[in-house]
Every structure is written in structure tokens, then in C-alpha cells.
Amino acid sequence: MNLQKVISGFFFILAMTLNFGFSYGDAQNIEMHTNYELYAALVVSLIATILKIGDKTQIGSVLLASSLVADIQLIAAVLIWTVTDSMDSATMATIVSLSGGALMANVTSVILYIGETLKSKR
Amino acid sequence: MDNNALWIILQRLRTPLLVIIITYSIAILGMVLIPGVDDKGDIYHLTFFDAFYFISYTASTIGFGETPYEFTYTQRLWVLVCIYLTVVGWFYAIGTLVAVLSDKTLKNELMKGRFRKRVRALKSDFIIILGYNHVNSQVIQKLLANDLAVVLVDISEDKINGFLLEDFAHSIPVMVADALLTETLKDAGIEMDRCQAVVSHFFKEDKNLRIAILTKFLNSNVKVITKATVRDTMTSLIDTDIAKVENPFEIFAKRLDIALIAPHIMILENWIYKNYDLTHEATFLPQGRYIICGYGRMGKVVKEKLDFHGIEYVIIDENVIPTKEMIENNTFISANADDREVLLEAGIEESAVLIAGTQNDIDNISIVLTAQKLNSELYLIARENTMKEVSIFEAANIDWLFMIEKILINKTSLQLANPLKHAFLKLIIYKDEEWGTSLVNLLKSQIGANPKLMNLTITEERAYALYREIEAGESINLNILLKSLRDWKSYHNAIPLLLKRGNEEILLPHDEVMELGDQILFACDEESREEIEYIASNIYDLHYIRTGEEKKNWLLGKIFK
Numbered sequence: 200m201n202l203q204k205v206i207s208g209f210f211f212i213l214a215m216t217l218n219f220g221f222s223y224g225d226a227q228n229i230e231m232h233t234n235y236e237l238y239a240a241l242v243v244s245l246i247a248t249i250l251k252i253g254d255k256t257q258i259g260s261v262l263l264a265s266s267l268v269a270d271i272q273l274i275a276a277v278l279i280w281t282v283t284d285s286m287d288s289a290t291m292a293t294i295v296s297l298s299g300g301a302l303m304a305n306v307t308s309v310i311l312y313i314g315e316t317l318k319s320k321r
Numbered sequence: 322m323d324n325n326a327l328w329i330i331l332q333r334l335r336t337p338l339l340v341i342i343i344t345y346s347i348a349i350l351g352m353v354l355i356p357g358v359d360d361k362g363d364i365y366h367l368t369f370f371d372a373f374y375f376i377s378y379t380a381s382t383i384g385f386g387e388t389p390y391e392f393t394y395t396q397r398l399w400v401l402v403c404i405y406l407t408v409v410g411w412f413y414a415i416g417t418l419v420a421v422l423s424d425k426t427l428k429n430e431l432m433k434g435r436f437r438k439r440v441r442a443l444k445s446d447f448i449i450i451l452g453y454n455h456v457n458s459q460v461i462q463k464l465l466a467n468d469l470a471v472v473l474v475d476i477s478e479d480k481i482n483g484f485l486l487e488d489f490a491h492s493i494p495v496m497v498a499d500a501l502l503t504e505t506l507k508d509a510g511i512e513m514d515r516c517q518a519v520v521s522h523f524f525k526e527d528k529n530l531r532i533a534i535l536t537k538f539l540n541s542n543v544k545v546i547t548k549a550t551v552r553d554t555m556t557s558l559i560d561t562d563i564a565k566v567e568n569p570f571e572i573f574a575k576r577l578d579i580a581l582i583a584p585h586i587m588i589l590e591n592w593i594y595k596n597y598d599l600t601h602e603a604t605f606l607p608q609g610r611y612i613i614c615g616y617g618r619m620g621k622v623v624k625e626k627l628d629f630h631g632i633e634y635v636i637i638d639e640n641v642i643p644t645k646e647m648i649e650n651n652t653f654i655s656a657n658a659d660d661r662e663v664l665l666e667a668g669i670e671e672s673a674v675l676i677a678g679t680q681n682d683i684d685n686i687s688i689v690l691t692a693q694k695l696n697s698e699l700y701l702i703a704r705e706n707t708m709k710e711v712s713i714f715e716a717a718n719i720d721w722l723f724m725i726e727k728i729l730i731n732k733t734s735l736q737l738a739n740p741l742k743h744a745f746l747k748l749i750i751y752k753d754e755e756w757g758t759s760l761v762n763l764l765k766s767q768i769g770a771n772p773k774l775m776n777l778t779i780t781e782e783r784a785y786a787l788y789r790e791i792e793a794g795e796s797i798n799l800n801i802l803l804k805s806l807r808d809w810k811s812y813h814n815a816i817p818l819l820l821k822r823g824n825e826e827i828l829l830p831h832d833e834v835m836e837l838g839d840q841i842l843f844a845c846d847e848e849s850r851e852e853i854e855y856i857a858s859n860i861y862d863l864h865y866i867r868t869g870e871e872k873k874n875w876l877l878g879k880i881f882k
Binding site: 234235238242245246249250252253255277280281 | 328331335338339342343346349369370
């Protein structure tokens with residue numbers, strides 16, 4: 200067992216699950232989405248991005264790219280939350296849909312990561 | 322920025338970035354969770370944005386104060402933790418970033434990237450120069466003066482820094498790297514079509530051989546201009562097929578040969594190198610006894626030549642064991658030449674020529690000074706290994722100074738900048754005195770003391786009219802170009818010296834039929850140079866010269882009919 204693999208796998212999957220947890224629920228319902236979870240999703244996603252840097256292989260580049268996409272989507276969601284004056288259901292819907300996009304990117308990267316792990320002979 | 326450099330920065334910054342993200346996120350979360358009291362005494366929580374704002378200016382030690390309301394003691398307790406956590410993380414990251422930016426590997430990568438980009442952006446043909454030393458510095462200047470692009474590589478950063486201070490440095494892509502590696506040569510663009518030649522003048526001659534072999538496998542169309550003073554290395558170099566090797570000692574020997582039997586060839590050579598004009602007096606080496614000081618690479622070639630011409634000589638050297646033949650003939654003195662007694666013993670008072678040819682410049686100059694005192698009539702030849710002491714040698718009043726570096730500079734730059742002149746020189750050194758005298762006299766009487774040289778290549782750009790006619794199947798003789806535009810029956814003052822057609826070289830061509838791609842070297846004056854250019858490129862002038870009639874303009878002719 201490789202500790203480094205455990206740590207990076209942990210963060211990649213945690214980024215996805217937190218993202219899913221935030222997006223889950225009726226998009227227009229403000230009470231179904233907590234800002235703490237969005238914060239956690241963004242932080243973990245950033246950490247996952249840093250962990251992906253440094254692998255110059257083909258699959259490493261795609262992993263990094265998908266992570267960057269997730270970061271941008273989440274940052275956009277956070278920005279909207281910050282600048283909005285009063286939270287209404289329309290704003291919340293925008294935020295949730297942005298994080299939904301990030302979720303897609305996270306899912307892609309986790310699938311790639313699992314695929315790479317399965318391919319590895321060690 | 323180059324790809325590699327970006328990766329180096331990102332990889333080194335991984336840990337610091339992780340540290341920043343983790344410390345910030347802990348601090349921000351704490352700030353949001355801990356309740357505060359606003360100005361009305363109500364309990365409130367900082368928003369994530371407030372917390373991020375506060376932590377950002379605290380971590381970077383800017384410190385705007387407590388916002389939006391004054392903190393409670395519980396909050397301040399947490400802020401204390403935040404300060405120690407984030408400030409340390411922040412400084413660590415900044416420190417690493419600065420270290421990475423001043424890192425040698427990164428700097429090298431950045432330089433390599435810039436170098437590669439500049440080499441790829443070169444529009445014209447270029448020449449790769451390996452190593453920056455006195456010889457190559459002069460070669461670079463001569464090539465630049467001939468509008469040839471140059472790329473420079475040297476392993477030492479100090480030398481490159483010295484080079485960058487020169488005023489011709491700005492137009493030359495330059496890199497610090499080991500020239501003996503394939504990768505460096507590839508970076509320098511050796512595989513590109515526009516790369517014409519590699520100049521490799523390393524002191525250690527096996528390096529030159531290595532460069533020649535690498536080049537042969539990377540791009541066999543590239544010439545390698547190099548030097549060799551040892552015969553083994555020289556043959557190996559020639560065996561690579563692409564190396565043009567110069568051996569300064571053999572060049573000197575050949576000149577000695579010429580000076581002994583055909584000094585007018587020497588006049589021609591000096592004229593082509595622009596050292597003197599044709600009226601310069603021919604150097605006849607005096608007949609008589611020769612003293613050779615130093616029996617190394619130079620002494621050996623000199624001895625061969627003197628043996629060949631049957632000239633009496635004596636060799637002085639203290640480090641070499643003489644052969645049996647030398648002892649029997651009494652032509653070797655095993656002693657230090659820089660000594661009055663030894664020179665007297667060698668018979669300096671009855672000798673005609675002294676050659677100071679040791680490896681040490683100061684020894685050579687000292688020998689010359691002693692010899693001048695002992696025999697003021699002596700003809701002095703001295704070898705100068707490096708150009709550092711050139712002024713001392715010049716002051717010493719030496720009849721013939723043999724400068725190894727200068728020969729290399731002249732040969733290399735001529736070969737690259739003007740291959741036709743170089744080919745001409747290579748051919749004439751095998752001619753005899755009679756041939757030399759007649760050519761010198763012909764040039765002097767027809768053109769003047771200092772004729773100019775011009776190249777003409779039969780291509781569409783350089784000689785449009787000729788190119789058109791020859792392509793159409795007309796047969797045109799070379800002496801068409803020599804006729805005068807004032808009167809087609811007379812000739813102007815140019816003399817064709819060499820015609821190069823593929824690998825064939827014709828010395829003093831006369832009535833050859835020209836072909837496409839021919840390269841012709843003319844000796845001429847300013848006026849005849851213009852005439853040749855007009856005849857070669859203007860269809861009306863060419864027509865007049867060939868037929869003696871003005872060519873009718875087709876369009877005008879139709880109109881006036």
C-alpha cells in the first residue's frame with residue numbers, strides 16, 4: 200500500500216463527494232444547501248488540484264485539467280454567493296448549477312483516477 | 322515561458338501552496354464558526370468572505386485591523402492561532418518562490434527556452450559557433466560583417482557573460498551549455514536546413530572529433546570547420562567526410578615552401594586576405610643555414626620541408642630525444658635554445674634564418690631578442706601561439722610572424738563567408754613561381770595594385786538575363802561578361818580567376834560555356850564590376866554585348882510599326 204496514493208485518492212474522492220453533497224437537493228430551495236459545504240468543497244478541490252501538479256504524463260495532464268475546471272466553477276459559485284445582496288431561490292439555483300458543473304468535472308477526474316489505478320500493475 | 326520552466330516552478334511550489342491552502346482554510350473556518358458581538362450587542366457570525374478578507378491581510382502582515390466589528394476575546398484567541406499559523410505558511414511560500422526563481426536549473430531552462438526560440442526565428446542561413454575564445458570571437462565579427470547569422474554556445478557562464486558585454490552580442494542567440502552533448506547541438510538548430518556549418522576550435526582535439534561525428538549523424542549536410550595539429554586526429558576527422566580540417570602547422574609549412582620557391586604566390590595570398598596589395602615585395606627566404614628552435618609539431622613540419630629542399634639546418638630542443646640519423650648528421654643540439662652559448666654553438670653567426678618555434682610565447686620572444694644581438698643580419702621567424710602578446714611580438718621587429726590563431730581566424734572566416742576565394746587559394750598554392758609572377762603582373766597591369774574581388778553566381782536573382790538565356794538553351798561563353806558596354810568589340814578590366822561548377826573547379830577560366838549554378842570569381846575594379854553586373858542581369862545589355870545591336874522593345878516596336 201502506498202501512503203501517497205491513499206492521500207491523493209482521499210482528496211480526489213472527497214472533493215467529489217463534498218461537491219455532490221452540496222449540489223444534492225432541490226436547486227431552488229435555499230435551506231437545502233449550506234455554505235459550509237460549498238466552502239469545504241472548494242478547499243478540498245484546491246488541495247486536489249495541487250496534488251495533481253507534477254505528473255507530466257498524458258493522464259496526469261487530463262486529471263489536472265479537470266481539476267482546474269472544477270476549481271473555476273466552484274470559485275464562480277462562491278463569488279456569486281459573496282456578492283449577492285439577498286439570497287433568493289433564483290440565485291441559489293445559479294450557484295447550485297455551477298457547482299453541478301464542477302461535480303461533472305470531479306466525477307470525470309475520479310473515473311480517470313480509478314482507471315489509471317486499475318491499469319497500474321503495482 | 323518554456324514548458325519545462327513552468328513545470329519546474331509548479332513542482333517546487335506544490336508543498337508551499339498546500340501549506341497555504343490548508344492553513345488558510347483552517348483559519349477561515351475558525352473565524353466563521355466563532356461567534357462575535359456587533360455594535361448593538363447582538364451575536365453574529367463572520368461570513369466566509371469577511372473571514373477570507375481578514376485572514377488575507379493578516380497572513381500577509383498588512384493588518385488593517387478588526388473588521389467589521391471589534392473582536393471578542395474568544396475571537397482574538399483564535400486570531401492569535403491564525404497569525405502564527407498563516408504568517409509562517411505565507412513566508413514559507415514566498416521564500417520558496419524566491420528560491421525557485423533564483424534557482425540555477427530554472428535560469429538555465431529559461432535561457433534554453435529563449436535560445437531555442439531565437440534560433441528558430443532566424444530567417445537566414447546560420448552558423449553554429451562552439452566555444453567563445455579569441456579565435457571564435459574574431460570569426461564571429463568577420464561573419465557578421467559579411468551578413469551571416471551566428472549562433473553561439475559555450476559551457477562557461479563567465480565567458481558568455483564576457484561575450485554579452487561586446488557590442489555585437491545583441492543579434493546573436495547564445496546559450497550556456499555543454500557543446501559535446503547531442504541535445505545542445507539540437508537546441509542550437511543543427512538539424513535545421515538553414516544551418517550551414519559548425520565551427521569547432523577546441524584546444525583538445527578529441528572534442529573536435531566528437532563534434533564532427535555527432536554532426537555527421539545529426540545532419541550530414543552541415544560542414545564542420547575545425548582544426549587539428551596531430552595527424553591521427555586529422556585523418557579521423559577527414560574520415561567523417563563532413564569536416565573541413567585546418568592544420569595551422571601544415572599551413573605554415575606550405576607557406577614556408579612557397580616562400581622558398583614561389584614568393585609571388587604568397588603575394589597573391591596576402592592580397593586575397595587583404596593583408597597587402599600586389600605591389601608588396603615578394604618575400605624570398607634567404608639561402609643559407611637555418612636554426613630551428615623547438616622540435617615539436619612545428620619543428621617537425623619545418624624539418625620535412627627543409628629536407629625536401631636540401632637546405633642545411635640545425636635543430637635545438639632540450640626535451641626531445643634525437644633520432645640516430647640526426648646525431649649522425651650532427652643536426653641536433655639537446656639544450657635550451659634560450660641561451661647565448663647554445664645559439665653560438667649552433668653557429669648563429671654564420672646562419673641566415675632563425676625559426677623560434679617553441680610552444681611558449683615568452684621563450685620565443687626571448688630567443689629572438691638574444692639572436693638579434695648575436696647576429697643582426699639574421700632573418701627571424703617566430704611562432705606566436707596566442708594573440709595575447711601580439712604587441713610585444715610586433716615591437717620585437719620580427720621578419721615573419723607566424724600566428725596560429727590568426728591563421729585559424731582567417732581560414733575559418735574566409736571559408737564560411739567566401740568559399741569561392743577559399744577554393745581559389747587552395748588551388749594556387751600548388752602552382753609554381755612562373756605562374757604566380759605572370760598572374761601578379763597581369764593583375765597589376767590590367768587592373769591595378771589592389772584589384773577588388775567579386776562573386777557571380779548564375780541564379781535567377783543574381784544574374785537574371787544570363788539565367789534566362791541559358792535556361793532557354795543558348796550557349797553563352799564566359800568572355801561575354803568581359804566585354805565593354807561602351808563598345809562591344811573591346812573588353813573591360815576584369816579577369817576571371819575561378820569557375821566552380823559543382824565539385825569541378827577551373828582555375829583562370831577563359832572561354833568556358835556557362836551553365837546554370839556556376840559560381841565565378843572575378844578580379845576587377847569598381848567600373849568593371851558594375852559592367853559585369855549589368856550584362857549578367859539586364860537583358861538589353863546582354864543582347865547588345867552578344868550581337869552589337871540594341872534589342873528592340875517588343876511592345877514599343879508594335880506600337881511604332
